[in-house]
Amino acid sequence: MTANEFGQLFKITSFGESHGTALGVVIQGCPSGLEVNESLINNYLQRRRPGSLAWVSSRSEPENFEILSGVFEGKTLGTPIAITVHNTNQKSKDYDYIKNNPRVGHADDTWKNKYSHIDHRGGGRSSGRETLSRVIGGAFAEMLVKQSNLSTSIKSKITKLGPLVNSGDGVYPEGTEDLLINAKETGESYGGHINLVISNPIKNLGQPVFKKLKSELTSAMMSVGAVVGVEFEDSFENVLKKGTEFHDRATSKKYSGIRGGISTGEDISLTIAMKPTSSIKDIAKKGRHDPCILIRALPVLESMAYLVLADQILWSRLDNI
């Protein structure tokens, strides 16, 4: 059995194989009466789309979603919101090749060991294409978060990409385009660091023992494919300071967005380490492989963070008599 749900009270169920008929999501727990912003969904889909950056990927898949249920006259019904995206760009010719040549560095073999029967046509559920379901769910989560507190927002950017450092306000470092065009040609790939900031979060989200906000957020980030490290602020460096320095007012305010597992209302900042994609060398040159997935990962990571907040907003309704 595979776990395909995220969240408990605000919950998404993700389904679909990369080369199957359709992918999709069922969103449960979204309260009745929420206004649905379809252009927000489109915006997320556009940002995570392969080929959105011409220089990064050779694929171009406009993603058309269809709302099957749960929305009526522009508002949520409180019933499950089912949304599908049909697969239109599967290249069946690749099919038999992959069947007999499990891809190096991919999860094909671990799946095969675990489940015996697998869909070998390009990743199945382990494909990054699964994140379609997450960003659609994330769009609804953002709607609920904004409905609860209009001033909350989540923004992410790439602060380090291989050798490059992002010192400005851009989404990625200067020089990224050249680096990746070159990488595409030479069969190279790059990872890096992403900074994600939750501005003006609602107070009192998260729980003090096991569903600490820091634990929920970290787990959410780590559920994304190539993520291999998460820290709040520059923790790995900062924790080596003396306590009197670490807890000094000037520094400590950076950490104060979560205390005892619960949001204080101040900003929360995470740094996420993502590894270089495993498609390198000759494999990367042929076929439609991204030399770097960090740019497309940004809307996915933001979606996961919104999903955590939406779930905790509902949990917090149960706190007091």
Add this chain to the structure above:
Amino acid sequence: MTANEFGQLFKITSFGESHGTALGVVIQGCPSGLEVNESLINNYLQRRRPGSLAWVSSRSEPENFEILSGVFEGKTLGTPIAITVHNTNQKSKDYDYIKNNPRVGHADDTWKNKYSHIDHRGGGRSSGRETLSRVIGGAFAEMLVKQSNLSTSIKSKITKLGPLVNSGDGVYPEGTEDLLINAKETGESYGGHINLVISNPIKNLGQPVFKKLKSELTSAMMSVGAVVGVEFEDSFENVLKKGTEFHDRATSKKYSGIRGGISTGEDISLTIAMKPTSSIKDIAKKGRHDPCILIRALPVLESMAYLVLADQILWSRLDNI
């Protein structure tokens, strides 16, 4: 409402306030017929006990646990295992003082904001004393893991403690005792890095989309009080390498313990950043405050990792027909 459960199929429910009558745990999902090793429980309790290192803490609390249910003639019954530890060392004299003087840097105020009515006698559920429940649960998880694969083991050690580095095999760096005795006297505190290694994990644990083994382990570590960062191997540094270098056989094997969210059977290594305790200066000098909680955190972190493995062992029974 507060979340006090960890795991789904192998699940612990933690209860108890630090100054209430008792703390305890209910362990559900432990299959019937498992031999119970009480000395293992004692060993965990001993390692996380305040005062186990004379030079670290002024408290000394021998923890006597009582098994109320779920075990009969030395074996689990498959029914809930309820275990309590009564509180014997509460100092009621501190009581009124704390009531009117919420402690700086603690979660007292966030709790008060969220739940209105709180137990102000020294942390309540946000006290580190809650981890008693976790190590008892962890001991049972270890029994189940070992029953499934005798060669699996989990070991952790402090690799950096403030200015100190642990280059040897010891649990903490050389010089730790002097550093902490001095810290205790001067009102200083220290954080650091912990390395936790899962040796010979069972293959095929974890799930490919949302309960990825890396996600479950990270969430488990982050549920522990002062943890503020988790990475697999030295991810934050390594991901900045080129893909051709990162995925080079010599390096990549370090990461190969989890692929596509699923354990491969190879060792898994995590680094955990823990911040210095917030009791510093005058507050730290009076009262029974630890200048460093990393040593006592080791059995807690190991317990959390065993709990993740035990849960996933049960999940994996559902994979195939």
Add this chain to the structure above:
Amino acid sequence: MTANEFGQLFKITSFGESHGTALGVVIQGCPSGLEVNESLINNYLQRRRPGSLAWVSSRSEPENFEILSGVFEGKTLGTPIAITVHNTNQKSKDYDYIKNNPRVGHADDTWKNKYSHIDHRGGGRSSGRETLSRVIGGAFAEMLVKQSNLSTSIKSKITKLGPLVNSGDGVYPEGTEDLLINAKETGESYGGHINLVISNPIKNLGQPVFKKLKSELTSAMMSVGAVVGVEFEDSFENVLKKGTEFHDRATSKKYSGIRGGISTGEDISLTIAMKPTSSIKDIAKKGRHDPCILIRALPVLESMAYLVLADQILWSRLDNI
């Protein structure tokens, strides 16, 4: 929020409004490698279809299902199985009428009170059309049950329908057709008793305290629209006997299919009371209303029973070390 899931380890998520774009189901927990029998799904859909009995209903909706995910080359992948049925027969002309005239005896008003914003086009989620999702899920549950034990089968029949009694082997009493044709003309409706028998159930299903097999089965039956009573065998009558008589070997074997909450392997027999449909008199004469829903309920009740067994088959994998 509305609850739209049934089962825990073998779980269906039902979605869709009666007059929305599509209804459907996501089946989670179905192990990998199960052979998929599509004609079984069709058979369930056909049996619950409105208009399957020409004399009962004026509607005729051939239900075409589409498998979106989770099945590959005729076998389950262990991933979520998403299946949709598009709505093709919505009469939009009825739309505005119902909006301003909530139907007597239906749940329109309770929904409105609870959720504020509702889909008023003919029942939304409270429509019997939702049971489409259940029978599709039930078909997969039956596949898993049969894979575990080929000789298990579940059969139901109507034993009493208003004034009629079914003493034979038929699915409904003799005289049913005439009674219902007449009812349709006169605006009458009928309820009755259904007997459902689980033959040769797998042993050791169900749990001794809270997920007793009797509790799970009864809850499943009661989740179906018009069901208002459930008894094992003729319990309401039999429990008034003296214990020495009740537990007499000849009688007690009827009850022995479940003991202490757990299946013994012997047959299990339930009687279910369903009330007459609430569309009566003038309302029943116009529009497409069934004067009796018991016949169409049979595959739904069987599906719910299979779903309980499938879930418990997976639970039983966790019993012992």
Add this chain to the structure above:
Amino acid sequence: MTANEFGQLFKITSFGESHGTALGVVIQGCPSGLEVNESLINNYLQRRRPGSLAWVSSRSEPENFEILSGVFEGKTLGTPIAITVHNTNQKSKDYDYIKNNPRVGHADDTWKNKYSHIDHRGGGRSSGRETLSRVIGGAFAEMLVKQSNLSTSIKSKITKLGPLVNSGDGVYPEGTEDLLINAKETGESYGGHINLVISNPIKNLGQPVFKKLKSELTSAMMSVGAVVGVEFEDSFENVLKKGTEFHDRATSKKYSGIRGGISTGEDISLTIAMKPTSSIKDIAKKGRHDPCILIRALPVLESMAYLVLADQILWSRLDNI
């Protein structure tokens, strides 16, 4: 694994074997700030106590409960409420006898088949003694229900007991005492019908598809040992009426307490069939066996109904934006 939890947002975890060290319950989800009425707990314990009716049972076990956590200064903390009752009346001399002589009609053998290793000292978890945990949980559920709506109340009484009928207001029929004293002497046992009425329930409880209030209540009743049938009002008789008669205003109001799965605010009435205890003849004469458990079951059934309402009260907080 055994399921020992009831409820989802307001949830009890029941633990303890009948002859183990202690039984108990952990109550999760009870919001912070609820005033705790300890005499209500005592009252429930007293009503379900063996020996509360001198003529029914030879045991007399005053049950002393201890609150270990979750309550402070007379109010709930929002943290888990753990409560234990130690076993003081285990007769160890019976021990070896039962080991070698599994009791007829009890669940000893089904447990043994399912779990291999069992506690054979008098029922273990399948003992009726487990219901201690339920009535303690039920008392807290009642506190929450009353806090939400002071006028809600749940009352049950025995309407039929073997040959006797209760036409008055008493908890059991006239003649019960004589019947049971005689049964005790002759090794007879009796079952019967219980009527449980929820007066003035809060509106809008329950959910329209799978957690219908009728389904939740039935499941709750059926989770109690000897219950073998549940109907709303006299359903099994009434559903055989014509629809025009059944839905006649005069009759239908009896059923109107739940519509579309959701409470309307009107009273809800259930009838519950409980079978005669299986300890009959010589076995019943020696030892401490009740010839009828219906009287002691009343507080247990009421508790289960309160637990359903408390859970649904919390669910209903999630309905709307």
